[in-house]
Amino acid sequence: MLESYSPRAIVPRFxxxxxxxxxxxxxxxxxxxxxxxxxxxxxEATTQLSTTERCYVASFQQxxxxxxxxxxxxxxxxxxxxxxxxxxxxxxxxxxxxxxxGDTLILAYDFKxxxxxxxxxxxxxxxxxxxxxxxxxxxxxxxxxxxxxxxxVPIDYEHAxxxxxxxxxxxxxxx
Numbered sequence: 001m002l003e004s005y006s007p008r009a010i011v012p013r014f015x016x017x018x019x020x021x022x023x024x025x026x027x028x029x030x031x032x033x034x035x036x037x038x039x040x041x042x043x044e045a046t047t048q049l050s051t052t053e054r055c056y057v058a059s060f061q062q063x064x065x066x067x068x069x070x071x072x073x074x075x076x077x078x079x080x081x082x083x084x085x086x087x088x089x090x091x092x093x094x095x096x097x098x099x100x101x102g103d104t105l106i107l108a109y110d111f112k113x114x115x116x117x118x119x120x121x122x123x124x125x126x127x128x129x130x131x132x133x134x135x136x137x138x139x140x141x142x143x144x145x146x147x148x149x150x151x152x153v154p155i156d157y158e159h160a161x162x163x164x165x166x167x168x169x170x171x172x173x174x175x
Contacts, residue, residue, distance in 0.1 A: 049072050049073045050072070051070050051071065051072045052070070052071045052072075053068065053069070053070050053071075053169055054068075054069050054071065054166065054169075055067065055068045055069070055166070055167045055168065055169040055171075055172045055174075056068075056069070056132075056133055056164035056165060056166060056167055057164065057165060057167040057172065058135070058162040058163055058164040058165065059162075060161040060162055061085065062084075062085025063082065063083065063084050063085055063161070063162075064082070064083045065080065065081065065082040065083070065162050065164070066080070066081055066167070066172045066173075066174060067079070067080040067081075067094070067133075067164060067172075067174070068080075068169060068172055068174045069094065071098070074097045074098045074099075074102070075096075075097050076094065076095070076096045076097055076098065076105060076107065077093070077094065077095050077096075078093070078094045078174075079091075079092070079093055079094065079174040080092060080093075080094055080109060080111070080174070081174060087114075088113055088114060089113070089114055089115075090111045090112075090113055091111055091112055091115070092109055092110045092111025092112060092119075092120075093109075093110050093111075094107050094108070094109050094110075094124070095107065095108050095110075096108055096124070102128070103127060103128040104125065104126070104127055104128070105124075105125065105126040105127075105128070105133065106123075106124075106125055107123070107124040107125070107126065108121055108122075108123060108124070109121065109122045109123075109124050121146055121147060122140070122147050123138070123140060123147055123148055123149050124136075125138060125149065125155045126164070127157045129163075131165070131166045132163055132164060132165050132166070133163070133164040134157045134160045134162075134163050134164075135160050135161065135162040135163070135164065136155035136156060136157045136160060137155065137156045137157075137159060137160060137161070138150065138153060138154075138155040138156065139153040
């Protein structure tokens with residue numbers, strides 16, 4: 001035979017108190033306050049960075065290069081094509097940022113050679129000199145299949161092959 005039982009005998013006293021009207025309000029009040037504070041919107045930043053597009057061309061012996069860059073704050077993105085005299089064409093994208101006083105561009109150049117289905121990545125460093133960009137030469141170490149400048153060897157801007165001069169963006173076909 002089943003014995004009858006009282007809910008008070010099984011449910012601890014504090015649970016019954018929580019179930020009372022006061023207990024429910026005591027539990028809901030912090031949840032309501034937390035919910036409303038989380039739903040408050042933060043004021044959005046009103047500062048919008050402008051983007052500036054600049055285009056450059058360079059040549060060295062029989063090699064030519066063109067580069068279109070977009071500057072947003074310190075961030076840089078763009079495209080570059082190098083036509084070498086031996087017939088190779090390096091075509092790809094650039095991502096990076098301005099460093100130091102804004103006169104040094106540290107970039108990664110992802111490119112294909114002659115439109116083959118294989119991508120390469122080279123680090124690039126350019127130094128602003130007036131309106132021109134000097135493409136530096138540095139010692140590159142390959143780590144995990146990706147090239148990176150050797151930080152113990154200074155980048156040489158004095159013996160640069162490519163010195164990029166400003167160009168009309170409409171005249172450089174890198175879109």
